[in-house]
Amino acid sequence: MTSDAASVTFSNIPQTYTNLLVKWVTRGTVSQNAYYIYTALNGTAGSTTYGYSSGSAAVGDRSTGYMYVVYTSAGYATTNTFGTGEFTIHNYTGSSAKPITSWSAPETNSATSQAAFWGAGLWNNAAAVTSVLVGASSGNLVAGSSVYLYGIKHA
């Protein structure tokens, strides 16, 4: 990304793979140590069940509006540090709901609170996934953030 933006969208995704893998290196503008990145498939939300640990506490939560897939570094994190992680959309061309697995690691090697995150999601829609949006739950993703989409094709 060459400028700050609220989200990145991959459109017209080929239907020739089995799973989609999204990897990212991101940082947000919001005035927090870390915050959520979410995804929307074909422009619609789903649900996620996730947990994260900051090193001093562990939290489990669920979202049925946004599909939170990662916890990434934000405005209060050490300068030039970015969070990293990935999520997989399983069976994205299939005619049933689409399970999602995710993890992220926004470490800053400082006393600033970051978190190890793991999650499961479900896009409860029978349609094939043709677009994937990755967005900041608040504020923007900063310029220099990168989001990559891979197709994973089974034998």
Place this chain on the structure above:
Amino acid sequence: MAVTYEPVVTATLGSAATELTVSNIPQTYTDLVVDVFVPPVPVATNIAMYINDNSSGSTECGFVTLFSNGSGVGSQRSYQHPYFAMNYAATANTTYPTAYTLHFFQYARTDVRKSVIIMSSLDYAGSGASELREGMRNNNEAITKLRLNASGQNLPVGTRVSIFGIAKA
């Protein structure tokens, strides 16, 4: 084009069965990444992965699970099993599919124990769990066979095990 995950083999159930087996796994890679997709099951049940010909009496596998059930987090340790569990805080579901990713390290070596990391997607649109699991098989055997099992229940049509190989440089 460089290949990181090389597709090796995919097995898909064409009819319901109690087990889905992938045999004769090539021994030419360094690690294996196994992608498992289970459609909604007929009966809520536990899913497990057996290694090679581990019988039900085997006690070779141990694992620790980190999970979120949507309202809290927890961990669980279990050991001396013939399998790696694929779920703990929620079972496979009769309405929604589940997906699992297993990463076996150094699977073809015959001089070390076998380690695995398992991610389980058990979100059910307002219930369910997310799980992260480490495991070890206390046996130096190379992994040549994987057997997906539904604890005595049937795995549904469309259950799929796909194996990818990762080769070191």
